[in-house]
Amino acid sequence: DQQVKQNSPSLSVQEGRISILNCDYTNSMFDYFLWYKKYPAEGPTFLISISSIKDKNEDGRFTVFLNKSAKHLSLHIVPSQPGDSAVYFCAALYGGSQGNLIFGKGTKLSVKP
Amino acid sequence: NAGVTQTPKFRVLKTGQSMTLLCAQDMNHEYMYWYRQDPGMGLRLIHYSVGEGTTAKGEVPDGYNVSRLKKQNFLLGLESAAPSQTSVYFCASSYSPSPQETQYFGPGTRLLVL
Numbered sequence: 359d360q361q362v363k364q365n366s367p368s369l370s371v372q373e374g375r376i377s378i379l380n381c382d383y384t385n386s387m388f389d390y391f392l393w394y395k396k397y398p399a400e401g402p403t404f405l406i407s408i409s410s411i412k413d414k415n416e417d418g419r420f421t422v423f424l425n426k427s428a429k430h431l432s433l434h435i436v437p438s439q440p441g442d443s444a445v446y447f448c449a450a451l452y453g454g455s456q457g458n459l460i461f462g463k464g465t466k467l468s469v470k471p
Numbered sequence: 472n473a474g475v476t477q478t479p480k481f482r483v484l485k486t487g488q489s490m491t492l493l494c495a496q497d498m499n500h501e502y503m504y505w506y507r508q509d510p511g512m513g514l515r516l517i518h519y520s521v522g523e524g525t526t527a528k529g530e531v532p533d534g535y536n537v538s539r540l541k542k543q544n545f546l547l548g549l550e551s552a553a554p555s556q557t558s559v560y561f562c563a564s565s566y567s568p569s570p571q572e573t574q575y576f577g578p579g580t581r582l583l584v585l
Contacts, residue, residue, distance in 0.1 A: 362513070390570035401475070401561050401576030402514070409570075447513055455568040456502065457527060461513030 361385045362450050364462035371469055375382060377435040379437045379449030379465050384429065388450040388460075390439070393433050396445045396464070405446070473497055477562050483563035483583045492547040492580050494562030502565045503545040504529070504574065505537060507558040514561060521568070522546055552584045554562045 361384045371377045381391075389410045394402035403460040408422045408431070415422050421434045435442055448462040478493040494503065506514040506529075515575050516529030520539040534556060536548045545564075549556060559581050563574040 364513075368509075378502045392570065399578065401563070401578050403576065407570060450568055454570065456504070456565060456570060456572075456574060457516070457519050457521075457529070457568055459516060459574075460530070461515070463511060463513045466568075 360462075361388075362448055362460050362462040364465050366465050367463070368466040368468070371438050371467070373440055373469055373471050374437045377438045377467055378394060378440065378446070378467065379425070379433040379435075379446050379448075379467065380400075381431045381433075381462055382429060383431075383450050385450070385452065385460075386448070387452040390451050391424060391431050392449045392459075393420075394447040394449060394461075395442075396447060402447060428457055435467075438467075440469050440471050443469050444468055447463075474574050475562055475564055477560075477577040477580050479580060480578070481581045481583075484549075485585055486553060488552050489550050490552065490582075492550075492560055492562075492582075494545045494547070494564075494577060496506075496545075496562075496564040496575070497543065497545055498564060498566075498575065499542070500564035500566050500575075502544070502568055503539065504517065504563040504565075505535070505545065505547045506561045506563065507531065507556075508561060509558050517547065517560075519526070552582075554584045556582065557584045558582060 392407040393405040453454040504519040518537040
């Protein structure tokens with residue numbers, strides 16, 4: 359059973375608009391959530407993270423929101439740029455260890471000029 | 472500073488053959504990880520290492536063995552390859568297991584088992 363779910367395989371937005379990528383999880387023991395970005399033929403790169411004790415974390419154009427009661431998090435990219443076109447993976451871990459990192463299936467974001 | 476490198480980039484094996492994937496990092500990281508990514512799936516942890524000479528099982532360890540004889544290298548072995556092991560394999564490293572420490576990923580090894 360998938361513990362981290364990204365239900366939208368793809369998302370297309372116009373340059374300059376907001377991109378919202380969603381992620382749901384089932385395991386209430388998760389205590390940290392991360393977003394990774396992946397370009398074709400490259401490894402994932404870390405984007406932003408949030409602890410379960412917070413509800414928002416912001417880094418430049420990227421903001422992650424966490425709703426623990428709904429077991430839902432989202433990544434907002436504002437404004438979206440063509441270079442943001444990539445696959446975005448949501449990941450979660452428990453026990454404070456990256457040895458317990460669980461990834462979602464990813465959402466492919468396309469930002470059109 | 473090359474970061475995390477993986478060798479080879481691409482390999483084709485026949486069922487039953489063996490091979491070793493090499494991961495090297497030059498960031499003096501203690502922790503290293505091996506993941507696999509299947510089409511339409513997220514990354515799944517195969518094995519990881521908390522330091523030289525130590526290894527631990529991840530989510531999908533069956534059919535794989537690992538070794539960490541040197542701090543900078545983490546080897547992933549397939550003793551008898553099966554078509555189900557066709558995947559893209561990613562290695563990663565981090566300074567510590569803490570979620571505040573970034574995992575740095577290599578570019579991946581694409582493996583096809585016929």
